[in-house]
Amino acid sequence: MFSLREPAAQAGMTFHQMTERIRYEGAYPTREQAEAVTRTVLAALGRQLTGDERVELAARLPVEAALDLTSQIPDAQRLTGWSFVKDLATRSGGTLATARWDTGTVLRIVGHLAGPDLLDRILTQLPAGYALLFGRAELTQAA
Secondary structure, three states: OOOOOOOHHHHOOOHHHHHHHHHHHHOOOOHHHHHHHHHHHHHHHHOOOOHHHHHHHHHHOOHHHHHHHHOOOOOOOOOOHHHHHHHHHHHHOOOHHHHHHHHHHHHHHHHHHHOHHHHHHHHHHOOOOHHHHOOOOOOOOOO
16 A cells, blocks of 8 residues: 555556545545546646646646646636635535535545645645645634
């Protein structure tokens, strides 16, 4: 088994291993469901990320996951974390609760594959609300 602290390239993680981990973490009944959720969330993330962080994240993901991420053209309008979940629910036809669960499950694994330094840079690039989706505390400065 791989360590979630190692980038995919170092761990030799395949897309199958990634989706199995997501299936386990998210308690999805089938591998097909875990794969569909993974692809949907990665495509949505691909609409939000730009620049070097997008390229570096793609390099740390299994090839199929990287293609799902990079096949999307980044949106001109940046979504907050909550808007990201609402958009995902609308696009997938699911509930907000299901979209939040799916997002958290996939992005937690993606964050581990990214590693702490890249994840810090990704979270700096994205609007508020994404840290929780990646399984981190969202710290804000008092006004």
